[in-house]
Amino acid sequence: MADVARAAGISTALVSIVIRGVPGASEATRQRVLRIADELGYVPDQRAQKLRQSRSRVLGVTFELQxxxxxxxxxxIYAAAGQHGYEAMISAVAPSRSETTAVNALLRERCEAAILLGSELETDELTRLARRLPTLLVARHTDLPGVGVVRSDDTAGIGLAVDHLVALGHRRIAHIDGAGAPGSSDRRLGFLQAMAGHGLQDTADVLAGGLTETAGAEGMRYLLGRPVPPTAVIAFNDRCASGVLDVLARQGCDVPGEISVVGYDDSRLAKLPHVQMTTVSQNAAELAEAAVTHALALIAGRQPEEVVLTPRLVERATTGPVRP
Amino acid sequence: MADVARAAGISTALVSIVIRGVPGASEATRQRVLRIADELGYVPDQRAQKLRQSRSRVLGVTFELQxxxxxxxxxxIYAAAGQHGYEAMISAVAPSRSETTAVNALLRERCEAAILLGSELETDELTRLARRLPTLLVARHTDLPGVGVVRSDDTAGIGLAVDHLVALGHRRIAHIDGAGAPGSSDRRLGFLQAMAGHGLQDTADVLAGGLTETAGAEGMRYLLGRPVPPTAVIAFNDRCASGVLDVLARQGCDVPGEISVVGYDDSRLAKLPHVQMTTVSQNAAELAEAAVTHALALIAGRQPEEVVLTPRLVERATTGPVRP
DNA sequence: CTCCCGGACTAGAACGTACTAGTTGATCTC
DNA sequence: GAGATCAACTAGTACGTTCTAGTCCGGGAG
Structure with missing residues (x-):
């Protein structure tokens, strides 16, 4: 910045004014400074900017890489944050990189708030984090005070899937759940409640699953081994449903002719043209927008609340009427 | 930090010494400062640290989110960077977030080097970037001076796949390529060369594909429509191969009984227990380690070079002898 | 007793920016 | 024509660290 100021024969303060685009410089100098800055390849040092401003204008986001x-x-979230004049700083969680590591990286960056996607953080660690910084959980339930939550109504979402299948004539419906994953118990509950609502509590079948294709595949293989397999399967998420579909395809089992399959999330996987998975949409855009809005509210000092969005069933090609 | 110093009744300089763990403080104060810092929940401000030190010790990484x-x-890369005392700062590329945006975010963070995974950046933009900052391309070819490259030998990799299939008796082999993606032309070339090496240039079949499941699925459907379909397919990457496998499963086509399929990357997708895809491994760990090492060499002022690793064929369950 | 040495600690200047509180000079107002 | 007003600009401080160049004090050597 000093180089630019020297080259333009003005003070660094004026360069700062031009670079930030705030009023206080003549049009002529503005042009000249921008040209010189470009020539010198000057890019503002973000660290110094953030350091100077009391507010970092950064939202920290942890997410699962896979x-x-x-x-x-x-x-x-990148888009929503940008629209509100914020920047998203992402920190990945992976088998070899714990959520604690990911969160600590955000902490050191002095984010103004932390948005945790599908966090599996322990209660005490979460409490500690929330004491330091506005914390927002996305797609996970918690009763912890001081922690904001943005999620869609998992219980209702699975209910939609059940209603849809029952309307198609299915009665023997299985649910491959998410084991201990966030949201898993809500979905399991939603499944059992909805089935009971249709008087189908006796044919409701819950299987321990997981969040991966592998869990879905194992679950489905197990179900196919049953004397009387279900006519429809609701998986914990799209990845899990992918595994289910894969096993069915390999077994030569017609989908949806013999077995209907419903996923959850409406992620990229469900939208693939050759998959066309029926799934429950959490509407990523809406969830992201709500998360950013709520995070900003927390930063502004508002009390954390639980924002619950309504999921929506996306009917595609993996569900159909039960075969008579 | 000032709070900690006040609480401990010492100067901020001494707190700094303790926090960094450098010699210059008595054991007694060391203990006390650490305890107080913990109580107050003090975490060093990374921006101020980096600002003060001339070196940021950050490696910027752009990657494709999906x-x-x-x-x-x-x-x-997170792991490799950590081992060398560096930190990785990731910036995602997605349909709604261009590579230029991602790179600019890194630039503003004052990374010491940029590692671009599978970049599709234009030549001039790449040149400009490389002038500002040590730049390293991973899994992409370039002749640009001043840009480092770490990749595996794509031509040889596809050669391995071809050799493997030919050894199994296949002659009609198709390659669904990566269209304009980085590495695509090398793999296409490798395919044609290897086929010609076996005298099979007349039955070598190259199809325009892409990097997604969709591309693979479309390609495979097209191939199945042929009067004489191939007995083996080599896809551009694992995602593409996934699409291929999916279409085959739906068509009730036995893999590898009727058609063998080979992927590329040995990513998570290929390792799924129910998929067990034969694929060419680029060895992510080795590639990441080489990328970080080379990036550090560039930072140290060494000239950029092209590091070419040798890929390895991972035989799993999607390839088998051609049916007589 | 004096001198010196080394361990423990501190004052204060950087790092690159933003921002407050100015200064300057020109134009406007009556 | 004097004062007010305004646009255009600048000096200098602050942000939270690190680091250089010290200060202070106790004890061992001569």
């Missing part, structure tokens, strides 16, 4: 739905969310 | 292989690489 979850397509998280990828969708991250993309939308 | 490419499982990039996910694998990012995970390994």
């Amino acid at each position: 979850q397509p739905f998280h990828g969708d969310l991250v993309e939308k | 490419q499982p292989f990039h996910g694998d690489l990012v995970e390994k």
Whole structure:
């Protein structure tokens, strides 16, 4: 910046004014400074900027590197944050990189708030984090005071899937759940409630699953081994449903002729033209927008609340009427 | 930091010494400062640290949010960077977030080097970037001076796949390529060369594809429509191969009984227990380690070079002898 | 007893920016 | 023509660290 000022024969303060685009410089100098800055390849040092401003204008986001739905969310969060004059700083979670590591990286960056996607953080760690910084959980339930939540109504979402299948004539419906994953118990509950609502509590079948294709595949193989397999399967998420579909395809089982399959998330996987998965949409864009808005509200000092969005069923090609 | 110093009744300089763990403080104060810092929840402000030190010790990484292989690489880069005392700062590329945006975000963070995974940046933009900052391309070819390259030998990699299939008796082999994607032309060339090497230039079939499941699925459907379909397919990457496998499963086509399929990358997708895809491994860990090492060499002022790793064929369950 | 040495600690200047509180000179107003 | 007003610009401080160049004090050597 000093170089630019020297080259233009003005003070650094004026360069700063031009670079930030705030009023206080003549049109002539403005042009000249911008030209010189470009020639010198000057890019403002973000660290110094943030350091000077009391507010960093950065939202920290942790996400799971290999979850397509998280990828969708991250993309939308970038956009939503940008629209509100904020920047998103992402920190990945992976088998070899714990959530604690990811969160600490954000902390050191002095984010104004932390948005945790599908966090599996322990209660005490979460409490500690929330004491330091406005914290927002996306797609996970918690009763912890001081922690904001943005999620869609998982119980209702699975209900939509059940209603849809029952309307198609299905009665023997299985649910491959998410084991201990966030949202898993809500979805399991929603499944059982909805089935009971249709008087189908006796044919409701819940299987321990997981968030990966592998979990779905194992679950489906197990179900096919049953004396009387279900006619429809609701998976915990799209990845899990992918595994289910894959096993069915290999077994030569017609989908949806013999077995209907419903996923969850409406992630990239469900939208693939050759998959066309019926799924429950959490609407990544809406979720991301709500998360950013709520995070900003927390930063502004508002009390954390629980924002619950209504999911929507997206009917595609993996569900159909039960075969008579 | 000032709070900690006040609470401990010492200067901020001494707190700094303790926090950084450098010699210059008595054991007693060291303990006390650490305890107080912990109580107050003090975390050093990374921006101020980096600002003060001339070196930021940050490696910038751009990656594609929805490419499982990039996910694998990012995970390994985090680890490799950490081992060398560096930190990785990731910036995602997605349909709604261009590579230019991603790179600019890194620039403003004053990374010491940029590692671009599978970049599709234009030549002039790349040149401009490389002038500002040590730049390293991973899994992409370039002749640009001043730009480092770490990649595996794509031509040889596809050669391995061809050799493997030919050894199994296949003669009609198709390659669904990556269209304009980085590495695509090398792999196409490798395919044609290897086929010609076996005297099979007349049955070598190259199809325009892409990097997604959709591209693979479309390509495979097209191939199945042929009067004489190939007995084996080599896809541009694992995602593409996934689409191929999916279409085959739906058509009730036995893999590898009727058609063998080979992917590329050995990403998460290929390793799924129910998929067990034969694929060419670029060895994410090795590639990541080489990328970080080379990036550090560039930072140290060494000239950029092209590091070419040798790929390896991972035989799993999607390839088998051609049916007589 | 004096001198020196080394360990423990501190004052204060950087790092690159933003921002407050100015200064300057020209134009406007009556 | 004097004062007010305004646009255009600048000096200098602050942000939270690190780091250089010290200060201070106790004890061992001569």
